[in-house]
Amino acid sequence: MSFTRFASRSVLALIAGGVLLTDGCVLFSRITFTPSEPLGSVSPRLYCPGDGVTASFDLLRDTPCVSRPGLDCAALAPTIDIASSPTEFAPQRIVDFRGRVDFTPASGSVNVTFTPALRSYVEYPSGPASGTDFTRRRFTANTIAASRVDGDVMRQVEHGGMCAGSAPTHADGVVPGPPELSASLRLRRICNSSATQIILSVPGLPGEMIERSLAPGQCFLASEPGVPPDVAALRTYSVRAAVLDPNARCSAIEDRTPPTPLRTTVWMGCGM
Known part of the structure; x- marks a missing residue:
């Protein structure tokens, strides 16, 4: 078996007595390094009034x-601070590899x-408990902005x-949604952004499809007479x-x- 010598002092301090040592170095069959990346995520980034945000x-x-x-994973867990501005939740200090804070924003952003x-x-x-695989993952402090939806949100598909x-x-077509956008958003309209005429098909009443011929720039409105209210919540549609x-x-x-x-x-947009 081929081995890689890894002499990181931080790793040596963590695993002293737990992994084979030779000439002051630790022998690993595989060490996985990952590029440094921003820490954390916020979902949804665009929220409706009353939405929960994570x-x-x-x-x-x-x-x-x-x-x-x-080597006890609990003892190796990092310490991560999470805070909000303006204050939407009490600052949190989490000692774990994973963590989350759920809150309902009162402010517009x-x-x-x-x-x-x-x-x-x-x-x-990492890897089998009988092995000597290690993972090193680097991350940087990160600030993520989220805001309330005022008016309509537009996305091209x-x-x-x-x-x-x-x-x-x-x-x-897939109507955009989580994790970026709120699951509470409802379809307002679908417009033809192509240079040619298209046929749009969306689900209607059970067992039926609604079809519209749309010239470039023309739109199908979810509020059109005869369109079932459920169309506002559709997630997919087809075009040709x-x-x-x-x-x-x-x-x-x-x-x-x-x-x-x-x-x-x-x-x-938010609401019906």
Whole structure:
């Protein structure tokens, strides 16, 4: 087995007596380093009145800490401070690899700051408890701004061209939402941002679809007469070009040229 010598004093201090030492160095079969990254996240970043917001951090991600003789993950956990400005929750000091604070903002905007209290990295044993794998993850203090939605939120959606067998088609649209946007946002309208006419399809009554032909710049309104209220909460919709792209080539036996992508713009707002 090939080994990597790692002489970090901080790691030596953490694992003294727990891992094989040779000539003052620790022998590891694998050491995983990760690039330094900003600490923490806030979701949603755009919230509606009355929404709950979560400030959280996760320094393990998909690489858990695995305790072993002489190395207790609880003893290796970092100390992270979380605070808000203006004050939306009492400042928190969390000693853990993961942590969260849930709060309901009363103000129109808030800055959440994540600060490492003692050190800006974690080192912990990972992989099988019988092994000698270590992970070192670095992070920096970070301030994240979140704000209340006033008016409408607009996002552009691209519908990539594809071939479904021999038929040109386009990817469905996904109405943007968490983790960036509030789950309380409701659809106001979908507009055609393409240079060509499109056919928009959204779910209607059970077993039915609502279709609208939209010229460039034209919009479908969720408040149109006859449109079920549930359409305001839809998460996906489909579009297709009213006229097939003459340059598209979809064949099972020849080279394929998907149709030109289409674009729509989704407008959302808080409340019904």
